[in-house]
Amino acid sequence: MIVPWRDRHGRFLPLKAAVLAAGFIPGAVLAFWWATGALGGRPVTEVIHGTGDWAIRYLLISLAITPAARVLNWPRLLTVRRIVGLTTLAYALSHLTLYTVDQNFRLGVVASEIVLRFYLTIGFIVLVGLAVLGVTSTNGWSRRLGHWWKRLHRAIYVLGAIALLHYFIQSKSNVSEPVFFSGLFAWLLLWRALPMAWQRSLAVQLGLAVVAACIAAGIEFAWYALATGINPWRVLAASETLRFGLRPAHYVALAGLAVVVLAALRRIKTPMWLRGRLVSSSGAGG
Numbered sequence: 001m002i003v004p005w006r007d008r009h010g011r012f013l014p015l016k017a018a019v020l021a022a023g024f025i026p027g028a029v030l031a032f033w034w035a036t037g038a039l040g041g042r043p044v045t046e047v048i049h050g051t052g053d054w055a056i057r058y059l060l061i062s063l064a065i066t067p068a069a070r071v072l073n074w075p076r077l078l079t080v081r082r083i084v085g086l087t088t089l090a091y092a093l094s095h096l097t098l099y100t101v102d103q104n105f106r107l108g109v110v111a112s113e114i115v116l117r118f119y120l121t122i123g124f125i126v127l128v129g130l131a132v133l134g135v136t137s138t139n140g141w142s143r144r145l146g147h148w149w150k151r152l153h154r155a156i157y158v159l160g161a162i163a164l165l166h167y168f169i170q171s172k173s174n175v176s177e178p179v180f181f182s183g184l185f186a187w188l189l190l191w192r193a194l195p196m197a198w199q200r201s202l203a204v205q206l207g208l209a210v211v212a213a214c215i216a217a218g219i220e221f222a223w224y225a226l227a228t229g230i231n232p233w234r235v236l237a238a239s240e241t242l243r244f245g246l247r248p249a250h251y252v253a254l255a256g257l258a259v260v261v262l263a264a265l266r267r268i269k270t271p272m273w274l275r276g277r278l279v280s281s282s283g284a285g286g
């Protein structure tokens with residue numbers, strides 16, 4: 001039987017096994033909190049939010065795999081892309097299932113709410129899109145669809161943008177998290193738009209961190225200006241200083257800087273004397 005943690009020859013794949021196992025952790029933690037009464041009076045609502053959060057987090061992680069593999073010079077990472085994509089789908093499906101539970105399994109109500117409420121309609125579109133990408137993610141489908149496969153799977157960028165809009169609309173007045181995720185999403189899209197030769201440049205990555213942070217601040221400004229009665233200039237002013245603590249745009253800049261630091265560390269060559277020690281200690285360990 002083919003299982004994701006073994007290759008075609010039956011050899012164990014530790015990276016794939018670890019990523020697969022890690023995918024279950026947030027769900028298990030949410031289930032544990034629910035079972036132990038740690039989620040307060042409306043546990044279903046909390047778990048709907050938790051699974052939605054993890055769906056969007058995994059969507060961003062799936063988009064981060066290609067840049068991470070290139071920037072960190074770690075091509076093996078590409079082998080876990082499918083598992084991470086399917087984990088995104090699993091959390092999105094659980095999210096809809098829990099919404100159905102919250103509606104006491106009245107499927108007619110669920111369907112009419114999805115049709116009538118814009119933020120649920122677009123959530124449903126993302127879910128259907130993720131399901132199509134999940135089903136067609138196999139090698140068989142990739143062969144069958146040829147060059148159309150790549151085009152189809154590029155839909156993930158549009159689905160990501162729509163999922164973020166779903167997140168913004170339901171967040172009401174505090175949009176710090178969706179703003180942060182939008183900044184990361186902007187980084188991931190801009191990195192892909194760079195010429196190949198620039199993608200590994202530390203200077204360009206530094207610039208990208210600044211640009212993605214500015215985009216996050218711009219999105220936050222636009223959201224407060226268009227969707228709330230809150231003065232957007234005051235929100236923007238808070239991002240220009242650290243007096244009010246770290247704002248989402250600052251966290252985006254920090255995430256961008258973390259990429260530069262990791263990429264730089266990865267380039268430091270292990271000195272010969274240390275390499276010798278590492279080899280001898282692994283030999284001594286059997």
Ligand code: HEM
Pocket residue numbers: 045048049050051052053054055056059092095096099114120123124125126127163166167170171
């Ligand atoms: C038919 C599909 C979907 C339905 C019916 C749905 C429904 C909901 C509902 C009811 C909420 C909570 C709203 C509130 O409490 O006011 C929510 C929040 C959320 N949803 Fe969805 N959703 C769907 C699809 C998706 C998808 C595909 C994603 C991500 C890929 C997603 C991500 C989120 C996120 C991030 C939140 C906010 C969580 C938080 O505030 O912590 N949803 N959704």
